[in-house]
Amino acid sequence: MQAVRIHRFGGPEVMAIEEIDRPTPSANEVLIKVFAASVNPVDAKMREGKYPVVTEKDLPYVLGRDVSGQIAAAGDDVSSFLIGDEVFAFLSPEHGGYEEFVLARADEVAAKPKSLDQVGAAAVPLAGITAWQGLFDHGGLRQGQHVLIHGGAGGVGHFAIQFAKAKGAWVATTVSASEKEFVSDLGADQVIDYKSEKFEDVIEPVDLVFDLIAGETQERGFNVVKPGGALISTLQEPDKARAAELSIRVGRYTAQPNGAQLREIAELIDQGKVKVVIASTFELNEAAEAQAALNERHIRGKVVLKVVN
Numbered sequence: 216m217q218a219v220r221i222h223r224f225g226g227p228e229v230m231a232i233e234e235i236d237r238p239t240p241s242a243n244e245v246l247i248k249v250f251a252a253s254v255n256p257v258d259a260k261m262r263e264g265k266y267p268v269v270t271e272k273d274l275p276y277v278l279g280r281d282v283s284g285q286i287a288a289a290g291d292d293v294s295s296f297l298i299g300d301e302v303f304a305f306l307s308p309e310h311g312g313y314e315e316f317v318l319a320r321a322d323e324v325a326a327k328p329k330s331l332d333q334v335g336a337a338a339v340p341l342a343g344i345t346a347w348q349g350l351f352d353h354g355g356l357r358q359g360q361h362v363l364i365h366g367g368a369g370g371v372g373h374f375a376i377q378f379a380k381a382k383g384a385w386v387a388t389t390v391s392a393s394e395k396e397f398v399s400d401l402g403a404d405q406v407i408d409y410k411s412e413k414f415e416d417v418i419e420p421v422d423l424v425f426d427l428i429a430g431e432t433q434e435r436g437f438n439v440v441k442p443g444g445a446l447i448s449t450l451q452e453p454d455k456a457r458a459a460e461l462s463i464r465v466g467r468y469t470a471q472p473n474g475a476q477l478r479e480i481a482e483l484i485d486q487g488k489v490k491v492v493i494a495s496t497f498e499l500n501e502a503a504e505a506q507a508a509l510n511e512r513h514i515r516g517k518v519v520l521k522v523v524n
Contacts (some may be wrong), residue, residue: 218314219502220275224264227503230278238318239288245296245321246288247304251337252312253281254497254505254518255370262506268308277311278502279520282319283327283336293321301327303481305340305472313502315522325477328484335491338370338517343480345449345470346375351382353468354423354447358383363418363439366427367403368394370517371449375425376401377489378480387421389414389432397515401490415439423447437461492516 216237221229240246258278260266269276283303286296296302304324310317327336349371350356362379366372367388379386380402387405388398395406407414415438422444424436429451436446437457445464446453453465483489494516497505501520508518 250333279312281340
Protein backbone atom coordinates (compact mmCIF):
# COMPACT_ATOMS: atom_id res chain seq x y z
CA MET A 216 0.00 0.00 0.00
CA GLN A 217 1.01 3.64 -0.36
CA ALA A 218 1.84 5.88 2.57
CA VAL A 219 3.32 9.33 3.17
CA ARG A 220 6.29 8.78 5.50
CA ILE A 221 9.19 10.74 6.92
CA HIS A 222 12.62 9.23 7.60
CA ARG A 223 13.97 12.37 9.25
CA PHE A 224 12.57 15.55 10.74
CA GLY A 225 12.49 18.73 8.71
CA GLY A 226 10.52 20.76 6.20
CA PRO A 227 7.90 19.57 3.71
CA GLU A 228 10.64 18.04 1.57
CA VAL A 229 11.13 15.17 4.06
CA MET A 230 7.69 13.73 3.19
CA ALA A 231 7.69 10.99 0.57
CA ILE A 232 5.12 8.57 -0.82
CA GLU A 233 6.39 5.02 -0.38
CA GLU A 234 5.15 1.46 -0.80
CA ILE A 235 4.92 -0.28 2.58
CA ASP A 236 3.33 -3.48 3.86
CA ARG A 237 -0.34 -3.48 4.76
CA PRO A 238 -0.63 -4.01 8.55
CA THR A 239 -2.62 -6.72 10.31
CA PRO A 240 -4.90 -5.82 13.24
CA SER A 241 -4.25 -7.22 16.71
CA ALA A 242 -7.09 -8.57 18.86
CA ASN A 243 -8.58 -5.17 19.81
CA GLU A 244 -7.83 -3.33 16.56
CA VAL A 245 -9.52 -2.75 13.22
CA LEU A 246 -7.92 -2.13 9.84
CA ILE A 247 -9.49 0.84 8.06
CA LYS A 248 -9.33 1.30 4.31
CA VAL A 249 -8.69 5.03 4.22
CA PHE A 250 -10.79 7.15 1.86
CA ALA A 251 -9.74 10.53 3.27
CA ALA A 252 -7.40 11.89 5.94
CA SER A 253 -7.53 15.23 7.69
CA VAL A 254 -4.53 17.57 7.79
CA ASN A 255 -3.86 19.31 11.10
CA PRO A 256 -1.22 21.67 12.54
CA VAL A 257 0.08 18.82 14.71
CA ASP A 258 1.09 16.97 11.54
CA ALA A 259 3.60 19.70 10.72
CA LYS A 260 4.89 19.68 14.31
CA MET A 261 5.48 15.93 14.07
CA ARG A 262 7.22 16.35 10.72
CA GLU A 263 9.50 19.02 12.19
CA GLY A 264 10.34 16.97 15.30
CA LYS A 265 8.57 19.46 17.58
CA TYR A 266 5.97 17.04 18.98
CA PRO A 267 7.52 15.06 21.86
CA VAL A 268 5.35 11.96 21.37
CA VAL A 269 7.19 11.22 18.11
CA THR A 270 10.99 10.91 18.40
CA GLU A 271 13.80 9.64 16.20
CA LYS A 272 13.27 6.09 17.47
CA ASP A 273 9.80 6.18 15.83
CA LEU A 274 11.19 6.91 12.36
CA PRO A 275 10.25 6.14 9.64
CA TYR A 276 6.84 7.52 10.56
CA VAL A 277 3.50 7.92 8.77
CA LEU A 278 1.92 11.31 9.41
CA GLY A 279 -1.76 12.06 10.00
CA ARG A 280 -4.06 11.72 13.03
CA ASP A 281 -7.60 11.30 11.70
CA VAL A 282 -9.30 9.42 8.87
CA SER A 283 -12.54 8.21 7.37
CA GLY A 284 -13.04 4.99 5.44
CA GLN A 285 -14.31 1.43 5.64
CA ILE A 286 -13.51 -1.47 7.96
CA ALA A 287 -11.27 -3.83 5.98
CA ALA A 288 -10.41 -6.29 8.76
CA ALA A 289 -10.97 -6.71 12.49
CA GLY A 290 -9.17 -8.39 15.36
CA ASP A 291 -10.56 -11.42 17.18
CA ASP A 292 -11.87 -9.38 20.14
CA VAL A 293 -13.72 -6.80 18.01
CA SER A 294 -17.48 -7.26 17.83
CA SER A 295 -18.62 -3.67 17.35
CA PHE A 296 -17.80 -3.39 13.62
CA LEU A 297 -18.33 -5.48 10.51
CA ILE A 298 -16.28 -5.60 7.31
CA GLY A 299 -17.44 -2.77 5.05
CA ASP A 300 -18.78 -0.52 7.83
CA GLU A 301 -18.16 3.16 7.09
CA VAL A 302 -16.26 4.73 9.98
CA PHE A 303 -14.16 7.67 11.10
CA ALA A 304 -11.46 7.83 13.77
CA PHE A 305 -9.04 10.01 15.71
CA LEU A 306 -5.89 7.86 15.82
CA SER A 307 -3.36 7.28 18.56
CA PRO A 308 0.09 8.72 17.71
CA GLU A 309 1.56 5.30 16.90
CA HIS A 310 -0.57 5.11 13.74
CA GLY A 311 -0.67 7.62 10.88
CA GLY A 312 -3.54 8.44 8.56
CA TYR A 313 -1.70 9.50 5.40
CA GLU A 314 -1.89 5.97 3.99
CA GLU A 315 -4.24 3.62 2.20
CA PHE A 316 -4.85 1.32 5.19
CA VAL A 317 -4.43 2.20 8.87
CA LEU A 318 -4.79 0.38 12.18
CA ALA A 319 -6.92 1.81 14.98
CA ARG A 320 -8.08 0.56 18.35
CA ALA A 321 -11.76 -0.31 18.16
CA ASP A 322 -12.56 2.16 20.95
CA GLU A 323 -11.10 5.01 18.87
CA VAL A 324 -13.50 4.38 15.99
CA ALA A 325 -17.13 5.36 15.40
CA ALA A 326 -19.65 4.96 12.61
CA LYS A 327 -19.30 7.75 10.05
CA PRO A 328 -22.08 10.37 10.14
CA LYS A 329 -24.65 9.31 7.58
CA SER A 330 -25.11 12.87 6.34
CA LEU A 331 -21.43 13.34 5.43
CA ASP A 332 -19.36 12.01 2.57
CA GLN A 333 -15.94 10.56 3.31
CA VAL A 334 -14.10 13.88 2.86
CA GLY A 335 -16.43 15.65 5.27
CA ALA A 336 -16.17 12.84 7.81
CA ALA A 337 -12.36 12.87 7.72
CA ALA A 338 -12.41 16.55 8.68
CA VAL A 339 -14.13 15.88 11.99
CA PRO A 340 -12.29 13.58 14.44
CA LEU A 341 -9.19 15.40 15.72
CA ALA A 342 -10.58 18.94 15.52
CA GLY A 343 -13.99 17.84 16.75
CA ILE A 344 -12.70 15.92 19.75
CA THR A 345 -10.23 18.72 20.57
CA ALA A 346 -13.13 21.18 20.69
CA TRP A 347 -15.38 18.77 22.62
CA GLN A 348 -12.84 17.90 25.29
CA GLY A 349 -11.74 21.52 25.69
CA LEU A 350 -15.24 22.85 26.16
CA PHE A 351 -16.84 20.08 28.20
CA ASP A 352 -14.23 17.77 29.77
CA HIS A 353 -11.73 20.48 30.72
CA GLY A 354 -13.83 23.65 30.54
CA GLY A 355 -16.92 22.21 32.21
CA LEU A 356 -19.20 24.27 29.95
CA ARG A 357 -22.91 23.84 30.70
CA GLN A 358 -26.23 25.00 29.32
CA GLY A 359 -26.84 28.70 29.93
CA GLN A 360 -23.16 29.57 30.49
CA HIS A 361 -21.11 32.06 28.47
CA VAL A 362 -17.95 31.12 26.56
CA LEU A 363 -15.39 33.16 24.62
CA ILE A 364 -13.65 31.18 21.86
CA HIS A 365 -10.45 32.67 20.45
CA GLY A 366 -9.93 31.76 16.81
CA GLY A 367 -13.47 30.66 16.01
CA ALA A 368 -13.05 30.34 12.23
CA GLY A 369 -10.39 27.62 12.22
CA GLY A 370 -10.64 23.86 12.28
CA VAL A 371 -11.14 23.49 16.03
CA GLY A 372 -12.82 26.84 16.50
CA HIS A 373 -15.63 26.32 13.99
CA PHE A 374 -16.59 23.09 15.76
CA ALA A 375 -16.31 24.70 19.20
CA ILE A 376 -18.81 27.42 18.31
CA GLN A 377 -21.34 24.88 17.09
CA PHE A 378 -20.86 22.40 19.95
CA ALA A 379 -21.28 25.16 22.54
CA LYS A 380 -24.47 26.39 20.85
CA ALA A 381 -25.82 22.85 20.54
CA LYS A 382 -25.39 22.44 24.31
CA GLY A 383 -27.25 25.68 25.03
CA ALA A 384 -24.34 28.03 25.78
CA TRP A 385 -23.97 31.68 24.75
CA VAL A 386 -20.94 32.10 22.47
CA ALA A 387 -18.59 34.97 21.70
CA THR A 388 -15.61 34.58 19.40
CA THR A 389 -12.66 36.60 18.11
CA VAL A 390 -11.93 36.54 14.38
CA SER A 391 -10.78 38.86 11.60
CA ALA A 392 -13.27 41.19 9.91
CA SER A 393 -13.44 38.92 6.84
CA GLU A 394 -14.58 36.00 9.00
CA LYS A 395 -17.38 37.73 10.93
CA GLU A 396 -20.19 36.58 8.63
CA PHE A 397 -18.80 33.03 8.58
CA VAL A 398 -18.85 32.59 12.36
CA SER A 399 -22.17 34.39 12.70
CA ASP A 400 -23.63 31.79 10.35
CA LEU A 401 -22.22 29.08 12.66
CA GLY A 402 -24.25 30.56 15.53
CA ALA A 403 -21.88 32.90 17.38
CA ASP A 404 -23.85 35.40 19.50
CA GLN A 405 -21.12 38.04 19.66
CA VAL A 406 -18.39 38.37 17.04
CA ILE A 407 -15.34 40.47 17.85
CA ASP A 408 -12.89 41.73 15.21
CA TYR A 409 -9.60 41.23 17.04
CA LYS A 410 -7.85 43.83 14.85
CA SER A 411 -10.23 46.72 15.50
CA GLU A 412 -11.58 45.82 18.97
CA LYS A 413 -10.06 44.72 22.25
CA PHE A 414 -12.26 41.85 23.35
CA GLU A 415 -11.88 42.74 27.03
CA ASP A 416 -13.44 46.15 26.30
CA VAL A 417 -16.55 44.84 24.55
CA ILE A 418 -17.48 41.57 26.27
CA GLU A 419 -19.17 40.86 29.57
CA PRO A 420 -17.37 38.39 31.88
CA VAL A 421 -17.68 34.76 30.76
CA ASP A 422 -17.64 31.37 32.44
CA LEU A 423 -15.02 29.97 30.05
CA VAL A 424 -12.31 31.28 27.77
CA PHE A 425 -11.35 28.62 25.22
CA ASP A 426 -7.94 29.69 23.95
CA LEU A 427 -6.79 28.54 20.51
CA ILE A 428 -4.29 31.40 20.01
CA ALA A 429 -2.00 31.58 23.10
CA GLY A 430 0.53 34.36 23.71
CA GLU A 431 -0.71 37.84 24.54
CA THR A 432 -4.29 36.91 23.63
CA GLN A 433 -4.27 34.29 26.37
CA GLU A 434 -2.87 36.72 28.92
CA ARG A 435 -5.62 39.24 28.20
CA GLY A 436 -8.17 36.44 28.55
CA PHE A 437 -7.69 36.46 32.32
CA ASN A 438 -9.45 39.83 32.37
CA VAL A 439 -12.80 38.42 31.23
CA VAL A 440 -13.20 35.18 33.23
CA LYS A 441 -15.72 35.20 36.07
CA PRO A 442 -14.55 34.03 39.50
CA GLY A 443 -15.08 30.28 39.52
CA GLY A 444 -14.72 30.15 35.74
CA ALA A 445 -11.97 28.67 33.61
CA LEU A 446 -9.36 29.50 30.96
CA ILE A 447 -8.46 26.41 28.92
CA SER A 448 -5.85 26.30 26.15
CA THR A 449 -4.78 23.80 23.51
CA LEU A 450 -1.41 25.51 23.06
CA GLN A 451 0.11 27.10 26.15
CA GLU A 452 -0.08 26.47 29.90
CA PRO A 453 -1.82 29.49 31.47
CA ASP A 454 -0.35 31.29 34.49
CA LYS A 455 -1.47 29.23 37.51
CA ALA A 456 -0.41 31.85 40.06
CA ARG A 457 -2.53 34.50 38.38
CA ALA A 458 -5.40 32.03 38.15
CA ALA A 459 -5.24 31.40 41.89
CA GLU A 460 -5.38 35.14 42.58
CA LEU A 461 -8.51 35.42 40.42
CA SER A 462 -10.13 32.22 41.76
CA ILE A 463 -10.40 30.60 38.34
CA ARG A 464 -9.29 27.26 36.90
CA VAL A 465 -6.73 27.05 34.12
CA GLY A 466 -5.17 24.29 32.08
CA ARG A 467 -3.55 23.18 28.87
CA TYR A 468 -4.52 19.80 27.43
CA THR A 469 -3.82 17.43 24.56
CA ALA A 470 -6.89 15.80 23.04
CA GLN A 471 -7.21 12.02 23.37
CA PRO A 472 -8.95 9.59 20.97
CA ASN A 473 -12.45 8.73 22.13
CA GLY A 474 -14.89 6.75 20.01
CA ALA A 475 -17.83 7.43 22.35
CA GLN A 476 -17.41 11.18 21.95
CA LEU A 477 -17.16 10.75 18.19
CA ARG A 478 -20.53 9.02 18.27
CA GLU A 479 -22.05 12.00 20.11
CA ILE A 480 -20.53 14.39 17.57
CA ALA A 481 -21.82 12.26 14.68
CA GLU A 482 -25.32 12.43 16.14
CA LEU A 483 -25.20 16.24 16.30
CA ILE A 484 -24.01 16.35 12.69
CA ASP A 485 -26.78 14.04 11.50
CA GLN A 486 -29.33 16.12 13.43
CA GLY A 487 -28.22 19.17 11.45
CA LYS A 488 -26.91 20.96 14.55
CA VAL A 489 -23.28 20.93 13.39
CA LYS A 490 -21.93 21.47 9.89
CA VAL A 491 -18.45 20.66 8.66
CA VAL A 492 -16.59 23.28 6.65
CA ILE A 493 -13.90 22.14 4.19
CA ALA A 494 -11.39 24.82 3.28
CA SER A 495 -9.62 22.78 0.59
CA THR A 496 -8.83 19.23 -0.51
CA PHE A 497 -5.66 17.66 -1.91
CA GLU A 498 -4.55 14.29 -3.28
CA LEU A 499 -2.36 12.00 -1.17
CA ASN A 500 0.69 12.89 -3.26
CA GLU A 501 0.05 16.56 -2.46
CA ALA A 502 0.49 16.18 1.30
CA ALA A 503 3.21 18.85 1.40
CA GLU A 504 0.94 21.34 -0.36
CA ALA A 505 -1.88 20.43 2.02
CA GLN A 506 0.26 21.17 5.06
CA ALA A 507 1.36 24.46 3.50
CA ALA A 508 -2.31 25.41 3.08
CA LEU A 509 -2.69 25.41 6.88
CA ASN A 510 -0.32 28.37 7.03
CA GLU A 511 -2.53 30.52 4.85
CA ARG A 512 -4.01 33.41 6.79
CA HIS A 513 -7.61 33.11 7.94
CA ILE A 514 -8.23 29.60 6.71
CA ARG A 515 -11.86 28.61 7.31
CA GLY A 516 -12.57 25.06 8.40
CA LYS A 517 -10.46 22.03 7.54
CA VAL A 518 -7.94 20.79 4.97
CA VAL A 519 -8.40 17.17 3.81
CA LEU A 520 -6.39 14.65 1.77
CA LYS A 521 -8.37 12.45 -0.63
CA VAL A 522 -6.73 9.04 -0.40
CA VAL A 523 -9.25 7.13 -2.58
CA ASN A 524 -11.05 8.97 -5.39
